[in-house]
Amino acid sequence: MPQRNVSRRAALLGATAGLAALPFAGNAALAQVVSPMAGEKVYIDPGHGGDDRGASANGVVEKNVTLDIAKRLREILDRHGYNVRMSRSTDITRSLSYRVNDANSWGASIxxxxxxxxxxxxxxxxxRDDGAVSDRTVRLQNNVHARVIAWMNKDQSVTDRGKKAVGFYVVENTNMSAxxxxxxxxxxxxxxxxxxxxxxxxxxxxxxxxxxxNFFN
Ligand SMILES: [Zn+2]
Structure with a gap:
């Protein structure tokens, strides 16, 4: 796996933001960048957890990876003013019906x-769900898929297996675009x-x- 030059990237980002002349302006100065769609309700569902480890191999346990990525995503969304709820934020067991019911009763937007x-x-x-889905749901999948594969490919080549439609429980039973x-x-x-x-x-x-x-804007 290629190494990244994080400090150079941070310096470039700082310069781009016009902060190069402020040597002590760190992340705090960049922290509050409120999106025009601030307040949209985003429900994040880290797969598995607790008794359900998900897949595991090569020293990687799915439930841990999904929670880690979800918490990183929550932090970024929080910083940009989105309203975030998670099906779990610790290593606990959550049924699929809990996840769906919690998102539905909260009134999540996505x-x-x-x-x-x-x-x-x-x-x-x-x-996404394989049933009749709204254009909005297709647009959500299109936006998320395109950006995730682009960021995965930033420093290496990751295979794009494509956008698929299968009636998995959580995408089929949630009331909002999923x-x-x-x-x-x-x-x-x-x-x-x-x-x-x-x-x-x-x-x-x-x-x-x-x-x-991108989806919200
Ligand atoms: Zn899984």
């Missing part, structure tokens, strides 16, 4: 479920090595954020 894949493949894919992402395969060594990298997981979270933000 539902984003985060998973990792297994079963002998590699790469990224996303899912998308489920399968973020690489834990049973593929190269994919698992990426998932072990905090910098990669942050890029995956950023990809989800930009997809969501």
């Amino acid at each position: 539902f984003v479920s985060i998973h990792c894949n297994a079963g002998g493949g590699y790469g990224f894919e996303s899912y 998308v489920l992402t399968e973020n690489l395969f834990v049973d593929n060594v190269a994919n698992a090595n990426l998932l072990k990298s905090a910098a990669f997981r942050q890029d995956v979270a950023l990809g989800h954020y930009h997809g969501i933000n």
Whole structure:
């Protein structure tokens, strides 16, 4: 996996934001960038948890990766003024019906479920319900899928397995537009090595954020 030059990137970002002349202006100065769509209710569903570990291989346990990416995504959305709720923010067991009912009763605007894949493949894919879905749901999947794969490919080449439609419980039973992402395969060594990298997981979270933000804007 290629190394990243994080400090150079941070310097470039600072310069772009016009902060190069402010040597002590760190992240705090960049923290409050409120989106025009601030307040939109985004429900994040980290797959599995507690007794349900999800897939595991190569030292990667799905329930831990999904929670880590989801918390990173929540932090970014919070910072941009979105209203975020999560199906879990710790390693606890949540039934699929709990996740759906919680999002529905909260009145979420969108539902984003985060998973990792297994079963002998590699790469990224996303899912929406296979029933009759609204144009809004298709647009949500299009935006999230495009941005996640773009951020995954920032420093390496990750296979795009495409946008799919399958009636998974959470995308089928939520009342709002819903998308489920399968973020690489834990049973593929190269994919698992990426998932072990905090910098990669942050890029995956950023990809989800930009997809969501594009959708609302
Ligand atoms: Zn899963």
